[in-house]
Amino acid sequence: MARDVTIPVDVGPAEIAQERKAPTPAQRDVVFDIDGLTVSYGSTTAISRVDLDVYRNLITAVIGPSGCGKSTFIRCLNRMNDLVPGARIDGQVLYRGQDLYADGVDPVEVRRRIGMVFQRANPFPKSIYDNVAWGPRVLGMKKDLDGRIERALTDAALWDEVKDRLKKSALSLSGGQQQRLCIARAIAIEPEVLLLDEPASALDPIATSAIEDLMHELKKEYTLVIVTHNMQQAARVADLTAFFSLEVGESKRTGVLVEYDTTDKIFTNPSDQRTEDYVTGRFG
Amino acid sequence: MRTTFQDELALLEATLQEEGALVLRALRGAINALEQRDEELADEVIAFDDDVDERYVRIEEGIQLLLARQTPVATDLRLVLAILHINLHLERMADYCVTIAKLSKLVPEVDPGPRFVEGFEEMGSRCEEMIRIALDSFGNRDLEGAESLVDLDELVDRANRRVVARILELGGDPEMREYGLRMVVVSRALERIGDHAVDIGEQTAYLLTAEFREFTDASHPSPREA
Helix, strand or coil, rough: CCCCCCCCCCCCCHHHHHCCCCCCCCHEEEEEEEEEEEEEEEEEEEEEEEEEEEEECCCCEEEECCCCCCHHHHHHHHHHHHHHCCEEEEEEEEEEEEECCCCCCHHHHHHHHHEEEEECCCCCCCHHHHHHHHHHHCCCCCCCCHHHHHHHHHHHCCEEEEEEECCCEEECCHHHHHHHHHHHHHCCCCCCCEECCCCCCCCCCCCCHHHHHHHHCCCCCCCEEEEECHHHHHHCCCCCEEEEEEEEEEEEEEEEEEEEHHHHHHHHCCCHHHHHHHHCCCCC | CCCHHHHHHHHHHHHHHHHHHHHHHHHHHHHHHHHHCCCCHHHHHHHHHHHHHHHHHHHHHHHHHHHHHHHCCCCHHHHHHHHHHHHHHHHHHHHHHHHHHHHHHHHCCCCCCCCHHHHHHHHHHHHHHHHHHHHHHCCCCCHHEEEHHHHHHHHHHHHHHHHHHHHCCCCCCCCHHHHHHHHHHHHHHHHHHHHHHHHHHHHHHHHHHHHCCCCCCCCCCCCCCC
């Protein structure tokens, strides 16, 4: 049921329509086809039986109360949970038809195609240039490195602010600039998908708004999935929104996908009472 | 749970119901002033319109603050938008009552016969009923009640047509003609009050179903009208 998602259509005035532009049929590719995804840490089930499709060149937001498994979910999409001892993944995560957890799939290659930006900006204590150059160098993308770095920084809306001090330490940048640098670092290796885990929660409103504007730009080229506890952020940026909640059983609390629909629907007329209670602030 | 927000929203809705009660009082006053040629009562209706306006402004300001500070979504958002619209409809109704009160003072001393008064009494009490149903069905979140307003409005529209037909029969005496002209406007004001009550019903339907739709649409008549 949660997977019956209609692609957003233009309903608003011209400006909104432009921002929330409905994808052309050619763009309605399913990037991730997630089936019955269950993640456990030891005896604890973090998320249970999640079915969800992620579409190309759209922004999909994942919202929900603390502990509902949002981060666990997004980390399954590029096998970041492999790094957690005791984590067990059941169900299927198909990326362009390929099972990410099949034997022989190289997690490093997965993470090259599916980049991730974290809550806390984590630049290396190196120059701005070296931070962005790191990925391409490791992957042997040495051709026209300067051009690649300029493109990544331009796409991350940071180029104009740093072009005269590329050799300065990345740590001299502001929090918002550091976060955009991390986005530049992620897109320098030309991934297909960008996963963003609370990318703006440590930023002030101006830096947050810069990141949100950037997301609108980035979705032209990338598929974005963002985890956010800021519902208004989801309402502002996402085309589709997935609401996760906690199912409380006997001595157990498990994250479940409650509702997945267009952001417009989730924030004006959600189908599930639990979604309604969460987005209106009556719960969570 | 956002207690403050829910309290503020409940207060706005209570103020809206209060405004509705004032509109009902204004309408009854305007009809009585017209029927009994009571200038004093007419002046009272005109003066008490300030009470309605005061609620109207208070609700507008309250909604402005809620939108700016609380970012309502889902049912809360629909309730806020419905209150915003209903507030305007009620304020317009009160203005029509003032129009009727003013016209009741302007008419020349002629006697058009009791049928006229009866016609306005019928329209007036039908409008009162519609306003009551509009407010109650909104308050009780009653979709069926809200939708029933369409049929009631049809009765007001018919009464309006009857009044207009009677006006045409008033003859050519200049004072009678002036009286008739003024009464066309009164009849039209009552007819519009009925329309606004239907509009309030549409807001109730929107609140409950999340769909924007007009109960009736002149350019696309419903099967019942066709």
